[in-house]
Amino acid sequence: MNKKWAIKRITINLASVESEKLERYCAMTGRPATDVIRELIRSLTITELSASNGTTPTLKYDVPILK
Numbered sequence: 001m002n003k004k005w006a007i008k009r010i011t012i013n014l015a016s017v018e019s020e021k022l023e024r025y026c027a028m029t030g031r032p033a034t035d036v037i038r039e040l041i042r043s044l045t046i047t048e049l050s051a052s053n054g055t056t057p058t059l060k061y062d063v064p065i066l067k
Contacts, residue, residue, distance in 0.1 A: 012037075 014022065026033050 022033055022036065026036060029036070
């Protein structure tokens with residue numbers, strides 16, 4: 001296994017509708033789910049929101065949606 005990819009392994013729980021949507025998308029594109037999920041994560045934009053009350057800044061994620 002390429003050690004570059006062995007940094008962090010995560011498990012996600014998907015509703016059946018989400019799982020079916022991911023499976024259909026992968027079948028249509030011929031790509032494995034790990035590649036699709038990795039690409040979606042890379043496409044996230046992260047914006048730090050300034051903390052108005054002096055606490056730790058919050059992060060906002062703009063999440064792309066699979067159609």
